[in-house]
Amino acid sequence: MTTPTRSDCTAALDELRALLGDRLSTGSSILDEHGRDEAYTPPQRPDAVAFPRDTQEVSRIVKICARHDLPVIPYGTGTSLEGQIVPVSGGLSLDMSQMNRVIEIHEKDLDAVVQPGVTRTQLNDALRATGLMFTVDPGADASMGGMASTRASGTNTVRYGTIRENVLALEVVLPDGEIIRTGSRARKSASGYDLTHLFIGAEGTLGVITELTVKLHGQPESILAATCAFDTVEGAVDTVILAIQCGLPMARIELLDEVQMKGMNLLHADLGLAEKPHLFLEFHGTEAGVREQVETFREIASDLGGRDFAFAEKAEDRNRLWAARHHAYYAGKALKPGANGLVTDCCVPISELACCISRTKQAIEMSGLIAPLVGHVGDGNFHLAILVDPDSDDEMDRARDLAASVNKIALSLGGTVTGEHGVGVGKKKYMLAEHGGAYALMQRLKLAVDPQNIMNPGKIV
Amino acid sequence: MTTPTRSDCTAALDELRALLGDRLSTGSSILDEHGRDEAYTPPQRPDAVAFPRDTQEVSRIVKICARHDLPVIPYGTGTSLEGQIVPVSGGLSLDMSQMNRVIEIHEKDLDAVVQPGVTRTQLNDALRATGLMFTVDPGADASMGGMASTRASGTNTVRYGTIRENVLALEVVLPDGEIIRTGSRARKSASGYDLTHLFIGAEGTLGVITELTVKLHGQPESILAATCAFDTVEGAVDTVILAIQCGLPMARIELLDEVQMKGMNLLHADLGLAEKPHLFLEFHGTEAGVREQVETFREIASDLGGRDFAFAEKAEDRNRLWAARHHAYYAGKALKPGANGLVTDCCVPISELACCISRTKQAIEMSGLIAPLVGHVGDGNFHLAILVDPDSDDEMDRARDLAASVNKIALSLGGTVTGEHGVGVGKKKYMLAEHGGAYALMQRLKLAVDPQNIMNPGKIV
Structure with missing residues (x-):
């Protein structure tokens, strides 16, 4: 894609302003806000931000941008983790919040x-x-x-x-x-x-x-959340594998390693959980069905070293538990005040998960960094939040090396470099290694659908 | 696509024969067999049939065909229902059975x-x-x-x-x-x-x-199959809607209308079922879970006129029931000896299913034809087998009109003209009506991936 010249951009923005009035913004703080997500991609301001109200308006905006060769970057809540919404070649950030x-x-x-x-x-x-x-x-x-x-x-x-x-x-x-x-x-x-x-x-x-x-x-008739501690990550992962294999219809089965649990306790001491690897669980079903699931799960887990089962039946207790899980990133960051977290996101066949985590833990140790681990282990997907001092180039380099190691380990085990965060800018460099010849087909599809390369250029392909 | 000239084809077949030996066939009966599926698409022989043994061989075959502009038509078991495997422009039928x-x-x-x-x-x-x-x-x-x-x-x-x-x-x-x-x-x-x-x-x-x-x-710990009769199709469909809505994890929930049941009884009198609309059901789960599901289902069905529950617990009884269901097409055909069945395949949002079936039944009545109905009603998908005397142009015309009516009804209710049989040749004419502008995008994708239009030309796009 050629970066639009300033004059092109001015003409486009004039047309967009005529269409949108004050729903086209070039205010400095709005541009900043739309120039970064929660990733480590260097921020880059868009030329303007549009706030369309309906589909017809989006269509008109895109037509104007296409005529002027101005990139269009759809923007949701700005919470992507691989730089997806960063306007790397400038252009119009299309904020869909209205x-x-x-x-x-x-x-x-x-x-x-x-x-x-x-x-x-x-x-x-x-x-x-x-x-x-x-x-x-x-x-x-x-x-x-x-x-x-x-x-x-x-x-x-x-x-x-x-x-x-x-x-x-x-x-x-x-x-x-x-x-x-x-x-x-x-x-x-x-x-x-x-x-x-x-x-x-x-x-x-x-x-x-x-x-x-x-x-x-x-909504299931009955919901029961639970936590369960293990001495080793292996015990927890083996429990997950067996539960899935038995066909237990787990609604949630999340791993938090001992490092993550330490951070969790700094922020959520009220949960009162030991600093050991934990599974956070949820069972959905009829009342009898949930009881049956819990019993089966307990048997499996106990055989593999699971203990300290704690149950959260009341909605408020469950919500507290899952809010803590959803904010795991911030709990992890509490382990190193002032640090930022570089987040990884690999996913492997579940039979390779124990091996993948063990090799990842070796890589963490070699890096000398702190990197709490949380995982949607029922899917074979886990994340590290690699904690780095944002002012330390050395730590940043080591963190990037560690993230690269994790991605390589995942690929070597037949997995993918992203289970759920996507490619954006951050994972583009792994696409050829992961997809081989299929990557060229993706590029052909992009060209067929968007020959001008106007839609979010610089991402994925 | 331009139809290849005979000389092109000969050169291609020579190269293919050198590669495949007697796994390239131009025998008359083999060509006939690969010229038709189970649909009403007029048969058309391929120029030859190849039986590749591995991926590398498929790649070499496709390269030869691409060089000579010879169409390639992948062929599985020939059981498609919309002419998918018919070589409408000739070419090589690629039989994957080896x-x-x-x-x-x-x-x-x-x-x-x-x-x-x-x-x-x-x-x-x-x-x-x-x-x-x-x-x-x-x-x-x-x-x-x-x-x-x-x-x-x-x-x-x-x-x-x-x-x-x-x-x-x-x-x-x-x-x-x-x-x-x-x-x-x-x-x-x-x-x-x-x-x-x-x-x-x-x-x-x-x-x-x-x-x-x-x-x-x-495989679930426990499986229970069942049948349940209704006086009206509406009662059966309302039961399905409510069961799905309640979150009952039905493994199978199939509708057979009174016409289909009449055919069923001609072929499978041993099932001993009344000539009324039936649901054929299967429940999967733990033993206790299945019992609970059955009880809930019974309550729902009974309230809506369901009765004559019959259960098949033993594997052989279940298999007999489902074999009969899988061969419903032949049971339907028994209603009109010598007839063929023209099969429809629409799918609508489940809330529109009762309306769709009722309007379909009116259309059947107006056609004067016999058309047993079976449906994967939990998905909103059902089929007619419109019975026609293959020698009667009039019946064939009426059957085609009826099929067209069913497709129009489905589209008017926010559905699709094919739930599971695909497009092939038979449903191409509905693509624009169903997809609008999206159909042109499909054509662009086809052109991007297969610019020569060598792969199964004349299907879908």
Whole structure:
């Protein structure tokens, strides 16, 4: 992509301002805010930020940008972790936060139609009276468009799937401004190429998601959360493998290693948990079904060294536990005041998980850094938050080396360099190693859909 | 695509024969066999049939065909229902039946790596000792490559998903002969565009699937099949809606209308079922869980007119029931000896299912034809087998009109013209109506991946 010249940009911004009025912003703090996410990608300001209100407006904006060769960077809540929303070549940041309506809830069909700026907690609040829930739950209160674009998942993916399994259809504005719909509200279809899944995980490089039809799930009759301590990470991981293999329909099964638990105790002493590797669990089902699951799980875990089971039955206790889990990153950071966390995100076949974690722990030790580990271990996915003094180039270098080691270990074990955070800028360098010849096909698809390379240039391909 | 001239074809076949020896066939009966599937598409012989043994050979074959502009039509078991494997422009039928090895079974990871010629029963036979199962079960004993290419599903999709949710990764030979891998054995990944799902449902128009990594599921501790009669189809459908809404994890929930049941009784009198609309059910879980599910289901069904519950606990009884269901097409045909069945395949949001079926039944009545109805109603998907005297042009015309009405009804209710049989030749004419502007994007993707239009030309796009 050629960087637009200043005059091009001025003409485009004039047209955009005529369309949007004060919903086009070039204010300094707004530009700064849209120039960085939660990753380590160097920030870069957009030329302007647009706040569209509906799909037609998005289409008009994209047409203007296409005419002037101005990059368009869709922006949700800015909580991406690989620089996905950083305008690396400048351009227009398309902030979807004003497209935040829950349009329809179909209780009989267990689906909802939402605008992309709706966040996961906002949707669940809207669902409260229905007995239904939306299940994808990354750490941040991310937007639906952002989660779909990053192919996000979370703590209960092991039971309910990632966003990939929870989107039925999309409305998308293509790079030439055309509006298309991918799929319908029918639960399944064999009708033509799967465009829905092409846009899920495309990080805004193929178009702008302007509406999503998402699957909902019935709230279980009974929910029980639990924690369980282990002397070793291996014991915890083996427990997970066996539970999954037995077909136990775990709703959540999260690993926090002893380092993470130490940080957890600094911030959440009220949880009262030992500084040992822990599994955080949740069981969903009928009352009898949950009892049965807990019993089976206890047997498996006890055989493998699990103990100190603690149960949280009341909603407030469960919420406290999962809030602590969702804020694990901040708990980890408490271990090194003033530090930032460089977050890794690999995913391997579950049979390789114990090996992957053990080799990762060796790599941490060699790095001399502190790196608490949390994992959606039922999926084979785990993260480190590598703690670094932001003013120390040496620590930053060592952290980058450690992250690279983790990615190499994951690939060597038949895994992927990103389970749920996506590629953005940060993981681009691993794409060829992970995908081989398939990476060139991705580039051909990008060229076919966005020949001008106007949509979020510099990401993924 | 330009139809290859005879000389081109001869040169290509000479090269192919040098590569394959007697695994290239131009025998008359072989050509006939590869010129038709189970659909109403007019048959068309390929120029030759190749029987490759491994991926490298597929790559070499495709390269030869690409050089000579000879179409390549991947062929599984020939059980497609929309003419997917008919060589409408001639070319090479690529019969994958000799690539039928189960390569690896990973019990810990609940996945298996298979060649595309493996059929669903073959895989399940190979899994018998493991306690695992592959769940996608279209009526035919289709091949894994064929099921993936058609985005197939079956009777237990409501619980375990379609093939779309059950493929982790593919190996594909692209139209230029290059071999790529899409994805890994990791359960989830946010790494780049979703190529796996691009090839699933592409019906061989984008490349040849040469290997699949598929998900397996644990065999449930307890399985109970059941049948339940209703006076009206509405009662049955309302029962299904409520059961799904309650979050009952039904493993199978199939509707057979009174016409279908009449045919069923001609062929399977031993089942001893009344000629009334029936649900065929299966419950999977722990013993206690299954008991609980059955009880809840019974309550729901009884309130809505369900009665004559009959249970099949023993494996042989269950198998008899499901074999009868899988062969419903032949039972339907028994209602009109000598007739053929023109099969429809629409899918709508489940809240529209009762309306869709009622309008469909009106259309059947107006047609004056017999058309038994079976449905994967938990997914909102149902089929008619419209019975026609193959020698009667009038009946054939009326059957085509009826099928068209069903497709229009489905689209008007926010559904799709194909839940699981795919597009092939038969449903191409509905693509624009169903997808609008998105259909042009499919065509652009096809052009990007297969600029020569060598892969299964004339299908989908």
